[in-house]
Amino acid sequence: MAREGRPLAGTARGAPRGEATPGVIKAAGYYLAFITLGLVSASIGPALPRLAEQVSVGVSAVSIIFTARSLGYLLGSLISGRAYDRFPSHLVMAAGLTLMALALLAIPAMPLLLLLAAMGLALGLGQGVVDVGGNVSLVWAFGDRVAPYMNGLHFFFGGGALISPLLIAQAVLLTGGHGWAFRIIALLILPVVAYLLALPSPAPHRQPVSAASGRSEALLPLIAALMLIYVAAEVSYGGWSFTYATTTGLAGETAAAYLTSLFWGAITLGRLLSIPLALRMRPAALLAASIAGALLGLALVNLAPGSAAALWAGTLVTGLSMAAIFPTAIILTRSFMTVTGRVTGWLLFGSSIGAMLMPWLVGQLFAAFGPRAIMLAILADLLALAALFGVLIWRAQRVARRAAAA
Structure with a gap:
């Protein structure tokens, strides 16, 4: 877990380069x-x-x-x-x-x-x-x-x-x-x-070579998978909500375009609102609340499939709730291991795989089963995200206990 007392990058103790840059x-x-x-x-x-x-x-x-x-x-x-x-x-x-x-x-x-x-x-x-x-x-x-x-x-x-x-x-x-x-x-x-x-570049953080660091890095595939599943849901909702709204008859083309804009606008607004929340909540707690909110938004859409009001409300709740997941996952990574360029590269590699594969899979399900499959697939994706998040926290606690006992 996070090590207490580590100097902050950009301060006199933490980084020789850029230390005077506000x-x-x-x-x-x-x-x-x-x-x-x-x-x-x-x-x-x-x-x-x-x-x-x-x-x-x-x-x-x-x-x-x-x-x-x-x-x-x-x-x-x-x-x-x-x-x-x-x-x-x-x-x-x-x-x-x-x-x-x-x-x-x-x-x-x-x-x-x-x-x-x-x-x-x-x-x-x-x-x-x-x-x-x-x-x-x-x-x-x-x-x-x-x-x-x-x-x-x-x-x-x-x-x-x-x-x-x-x-x-x-x-x-x-x-x-x-x-x-x-x-x-x-x-x-x-x-x-x-x-x-x-501007001077910040000093990179180096991963120490130790048994504890090796155990922490074993969490990296789980976090990369978390990013993959989350981005899969975000991109699929943003890319398929227009088609869902028009093919179910819940909105015309103009209204469906506004629905898509509402989703991306809600994500942008949510990231602004999450700035003060990030100061007051632990990353794991903020991530858990965000995943729960996104599940609530998708549940609204799926439990009332014939309701335009439920679609609009669910889209707003889903977008606002998804907003903090990606940046908070990166922050959470830092509490488990040193965030290096290699670590960040693997996290974003995972997210890009999700962005490539899930929209295609949703398209196949839409062609085979109709528009209801779109939102059901995204809901299933978010349920998998919640389950994987639980596994990640459990594994991280085990790693922390082993490190404390070593």
């Missing part, structure tokens, strides 16, 4: 990076029809860019984990941001589907690098005080993701194409690169 200045760099990460993450979907026209294929064919980007994200998460442990984190983050910017500038100019997919791979690679870097650098910079900052980091990611579709829509309205939106986002990334490079 916390707000350090946090601002990571928050700006995650705003751009959110902008990039939500940029492809709204531009998909225009991208299909650009390479002269159908929308179904051009959707391969999502698969390519996901593959790039997987690779970026794994490769960059060890890079962060060996090189200054701001330098590695700047490289990832630069790759994102270059890919965004290139995407509107790609005339062939294969080249477009290659740029999607590069974009995902940069995203994986930045995602790992923002999370691990924040832990290194703030140490025991990281909880509210971590929730703030993911709030700013959500803010960027909310703004991006609006930016794409305005670019199409004003210029008739998507190219300028991609160029604007790319240009917004460049000052963030300069800002991070101007």
Whole structure:
């Protein structure tokens, strides 16, 4: 479990580099990076029809860019984990941001589907690098005080993701194409690169070589699986709620689009609200309450499948409750083991696997059993999350007892 008295990164005792940099200045760099990460993450979907026209294929064919980007994200998460442990984190983050910017500038100019997919791979690679870097650098910079900052980091990611579709829509309205939106986002990334490079990188945390540390790291697969199952539920709800609402007749297309926006907006608002909660609650307690709230929201939707009011209320409760799960899981990891770049890379690798597989599985269940299967599958996923969380806490207590007895 957490070791008392460990110096905080960024203080005179904890880190020789960046010790004089005020916390707000350090946090601002990571928050700006995650705003751009959110902008990039939500940029492809709204531009998909225009991208299909650009390479002269159908929308179904051009959707391969999502698969390519996901593959790039997987690779970026794994490769960059060890890079962060060996090189200054701001330098590695700047490289990832630069790759994102270059890919965004290139995407509107790609005339062939294969080249477009290659740029999607590069974009995902940069995203994986930045995602790992923002999370691990924040832990290194703030140490025991990281909880509210971590929730703030993911709030700013959500803010960027909310703004991006609006930016794409305005670019199409004003210029008739998507190219300028991609160029604007790319240009917004460049000052963030300069800002991070101007700041000293936080000192990395090293995993001590001992029997106790080995037992703690045995929890890593469980935490990675926890991230996988959670992100699977989040992405599936966000991606399939529109289809569920329209095919069940609970909403028309416009209302269903608002329902999806409500879900992502609730997650963003929830991450803002969870900042003060993270100061007052232990990570395990906050995570347990969040999982319970998400289960309550899905229960509302599934117990009243013909009620539009239950769908809207359940979506709001689910989004608000899910908000703190991802950042709090990273904070909880720190109480079990030293959070290194490699550890963070594996956590985000797990989350990206969930984002890739679960939406596809939900689609198969929808095709076989109809729209009710969508919300039932997500409810089952959250039940698995609750069970795995219980196993994780039980295993962590066993590890702590063994470490105390050693």
